Amino acid sequence: MSETKKNAVKRIGVLTSGGDAPGMNAAVRSVVRAAVYRGIEVVGIRRGWNGLINGDIVRLDERSVAHIIDRGGTILYTARSEEFRTEEGQKKAVSTCKLLGLDGIVAIGGDGTFRGALALSKYGISVVGLPGTIDNDIACTDYCIGFDTAANTAIECIDKLRDTMQSHERCSVVEVMGRNAGHLALYVGLAVGATAVLVPESKESFDTEIIEKIRNARLNGFTHYMVVVAEGAGSAFDVANRIRDEIALDPRVTVLGHVQRGGSPTARDRVMATRMGYRAVEILAAGSTNRIVGVHQGKIFDIDIDEALSMNKGLDMEEWAVLEAMTGL
Numbered sequence: 001m002s003e004t005k006k007n008a009v010k011r012i013g014v015l016t017s018g019g020d021a022p023g024m025n026a027a028v029r030s031v032v033r034a035a036v037y038r039g040i041e042v043v044g045i046r047r048g049w050n051g052l053i054n055g056d057i058v059r060l061d062e063r064s065v066a067h068i069i070d071r072g073g074t075i076l077y078t079a080r081s082e083e084f085r086t087e088e089g090q091k092k093a094v095s096t097c098k099l100l101g102l103d104g105i106v107a108i109g110g111d112g113t114f115r116g117a118l119a120l121s122k123y124g125i126s127v128v129g130l131p132g133t134i135d136n137d138i139a140c141t142d143y144c145i146g147f148d149t150a151a152n153t154a155i156e157c158i159d160k161l162r163d164t165m166q167s168h169e170r171c172s173v174v175e176v177m178g179r180n181a182g183h184l185a186l187y188v189g190l191a192v193g194a195t196a197v198l199v200p201e202s203k204e205s206f207d208t209e210i211i212e213k214i215r216n217a218r219l220n221g222f223t224h225y226m227v228v229v230a231e232g233a234g235s236a237f238d239v240a241n242r243i244r245d246e247i248a249l250d251p252r253v254t255v256l257g258h259v260q261r262g263g264s265p266t267a268r269d270r271v272m273a274t275r276m277g278y279r280a281v282e283i284l285a286a287g288s289t290n291r292i293v294g295v296h297q298g299k300i301f302d303i304d305i306d307e308a309l310s311m312n313k314g315l316d317m318e319e320w321a322v323l324e325a326m327t328g329l
Contacts, residue, residue: 009103009285011041014060016074017048017081017116018109020261021132021146023269024074029065030277031106036062038285043100047077048109049084049116052093057100070265078109084116094123104284106277108132108145111309114292118305126289128280129305132273134260137181139313140303141294145276147184148268150177150260154188157256162192162226169223171214171243171251175236176228177260184260185230186319189327195225196327198239200232201315210239211246213328220329227251275300 014031016024032042042060045051058064068075083089097105097120104126107117110133117127131138134150154176165172178184182199189197196213198206214225227243229236240251265273276293279300283291291302 008287009040011043011101012104012106012281012284013043013045013052013057013097013100013102014076014106014108015045015048015052016076016078016108016132017113018078019133019135020073020078021134021144022071022073022149022261022263022265023145023273024078024108024132025068025070026265026270026273027108027130027132027145027277028060028074028076029068030274031281032060032065033062034278034281038281040281040285043102044076045105047079048113049081049089049093050079051076052096052105053081053083053089055096055099070270071263073262074108080112081116084119090119090123093120094125097125104128104289106130106280106284110135110138110144114138114305114309118290118309121290121305126284127291127305128283128289128302129292129308130273130276130280131292131294134177134184135179135181136183137179137313138292138294138308139311140292140308142297143272143295145269145273146261146265147187148266148272149263150184151187151191152266153260153263154184154256155191157254157259158188158192158226158228161254162224165226165252166224171225171227171240171249173227173229173236173240173243173251173253175231175253175255177256177258178230178232180232181313182230182233182315185228185233186315186323189228190319190323192226192228194228194327195222196227197323198227198229198233199315200230202233206242207246210243214243214247214249216328225249
C-alpha cells in the first residue's frame with residue numbers, strides 16, 4: 001500500500017448499533033485514540049444507523065474520551081434501525097457520510113450491525129466491524145466484546161441465588177441471555193457447576209438434558225439443583241413447569257434479563273475491545289475496507305465481511321464434553 005493511500009484517510013466515523021455490550025465504550029475510546037495518534041479525525045455517530053441517517057453526530061477527540069466511564073452500554077447510544085434496512089434509508093446514510101467527509105466507518109455490534117455495514121459498503125463506503133455482543137455468536141471470531149462481563153455478572157447472580165436456594169433445598173431454574181445461541185449458558189453453567197444446562201444447539205431430549213440429570217443428582221445425595229437455561233432454548237417458566245409435572249419438584253425461576261448487559265466491564269473485555277479498536281483504525285488507515293476484526297486463539301485478525309457473514313458458529317465442543325461429564329453428579 002502506497003504512502004499516499006495511507007495518508008488519504010482524514011476523517012472516520014464510529015458507531016455502536018443493535019444490542020449494547022459492556023466494553024463498547026473501551027472500543028470507542030480505542031478507535032478515537034488510535035485515530036488521533038495517526039492524525040485522523042473522528043466523528044461519533046449516535047444511535048447507530050439511525051444516527052447516520054439523521055446526522056446525529058458529535059466530534060470525538062482525546063479530551064472527549066479521556067473520562068469515558070467503563071460501564072455497560074455505550075456513550076454513543078444504540079438503536080435498531082428499520083429505516084436503514086430500506087434502500088432509501090441506506091442512501092440517506094451514504095449522503096451523510098459524504099456531507100461529513102467520512103473516509104470510513106467503524107461499526108461496533110453484532111450480526112445485524114455487520115449486515116448494515118455490508119449494505120453501506122455497496123455504495124463505496126469503507127467499513128470495518130468490531131464484534132460487540134454478549135451472545136458471543138459471531139461466527140468468524142472466538143470472542144466478542146461484552147461476553148466475559150455478562151458471564152461474570154450471571155455467575156455472581158447465580159452464586160447469590162444459590163445461597164438461599166441451597167438452604168431451602170430447592171430447584172433453581174435460571175434463564176440467561178444469548179439470543180438464539182447457547183454460548184453464554186454453556187460457559188456460565190460450567191462456571192457455577194450447574195446440575196443441568198439447556199441450550200438451543202442440543203438435539204437431546206428434555207428428559208436426557210434435564211430430568212435425568214436432576215434425578216442422578218438426587219441419587220448422588222444432592223438436594224439443591226441448579227438448572228441454567230439459554231433464552232433461545234425456551235422460557236425458564238416452561239422448563240420449570242415441565243420439571244414440576246415430571247418429577248414433582250417445585251422449582252423457583254429467575255430470569256436475569258438485561259442486568260447481564262450492564263456493570264463495569266472486566267479487564268478482559270476492556271483489553272480485547274482496545275486491541276480490536278486499534279486494529280480497526282489500522283485497517284482503514286491502510287486503505288482497506290469491508291473487514292471484520294476478530295480473535296482466534298488470542299490473536300487479533302481481520303476477515304472479509306462477506307466471508308464472515310457466510311460462516312456458522314457452533315458451541316465449543318470441548319466445553320460441551322466437559323459439561324456432559326460435570327452435570328448430574
